[in-house]
Amino acid sequence: MTSLLPVARAIDRINELIGKSVSWLILVAVLVSAANAIIRKTLNTSSNAWLELQWYLFGAAFLLAAAYTLKSNEHIRIDIVYGALSRRVQHWIDLIGHVLFLMPFTCLMLWLLIPYVARSYRIQEVSTNAGGLIIWPAKALLLAGFVLLFFQGISEIIKKIAIMRGAMEDPTPFHTAHEAAELEAAALLREMAGEDVPDTLTGNAPPSGDKKTDGSPK
Template sequence: MSFLLSLSRFIDALNEKIGSLVSWALLISVLICTGNAVVRYAFNYSSNAWLEIQWYLFAAIFLLGASYTLKRNEHVRIDVVVGRFSKRTQVWIDIFGFLLFLLPMTLIILYYAVPYTWISIESQEVSSNAGGLIIWPAKLLIPAGFLLLTLQGVSELIKRIGFLQGRVPASAFEKQATTPEEEIEAIKAANKLN
């Protein structure tokens, strides 16, 4: 189990680093979008390449950021229902969710995405839009993102099993952001200052 926990820490660190890097793609996308709008309205000039690079950056944010979101336990959940159960029951629900839904789906998508992407790389696929970009780098994000999501799913599974064995604290996989209650309290405190 110690090897698996080391593997889990490696996967977590990898997705944490990628998540931090991908967050810069959002800033770059906003700057490109703003620059494109200014140039379009001020100089009546535009290029499909600028629009497509925004789509590529959005795809990178979404596909490469999904594993980071799962690692931080910020994915969509039904906390209203699950939150009423004991921590041990919540962990069992997570394990079944990872084994029955997350991992099979990511593996199926990987199975179909790899040849789909490979065909695009081999043919050096280019956008059909005038002045468009090459497409295969964007398509490469699909298997890369789902590979990272699969790895993070395995890491989360290892942590949950480690918790059941008493080797991993619950804090290793709990939400790392503020709770809704904490956010409400922060809003109330801010309103009192105004």
């Protein structure tokens, strides 16, 4: 674990940087969509290229941020049973899921996507729509997304083993949807009251009475 944890941290940092950066593509997609709609309504002209650009931007944000979503433990899950189990059992479920499902699936997708993208690039594939964009960059985004997801899966496996062995703290403690809503509401109330808002994802938010104002406990 001593030698593997730095690898996991490096993967986390890279995927966090990429995930936060590509989130801005959503704003760009909204602006492109708005500009395209205004031009179409006012000048009665448009192009399929603008529509496909919106798809490219949204696809890039979704695919390239998938690994960061996994790192942040924000992927969708049904926690009817999961949330009722002990945190150690949850770690085992996550570890088994990563090893038996996530990693084989990402490996399969990489095996299929490499020749798929290579062929598209080789023939310089272009959209069949009039005025459309080239297609191979969009297909390359699929490959890039699964490459990032593959490495994040490795990071998650390393961290799960380290957590269960006591080599590191749990960076993303689990909360049910109800608990998460309560934490967000508490953080909002504290913010409205002008208090410092702790990281609600840790679940370690101190009560308002424990807040220090002069460097000493109340």
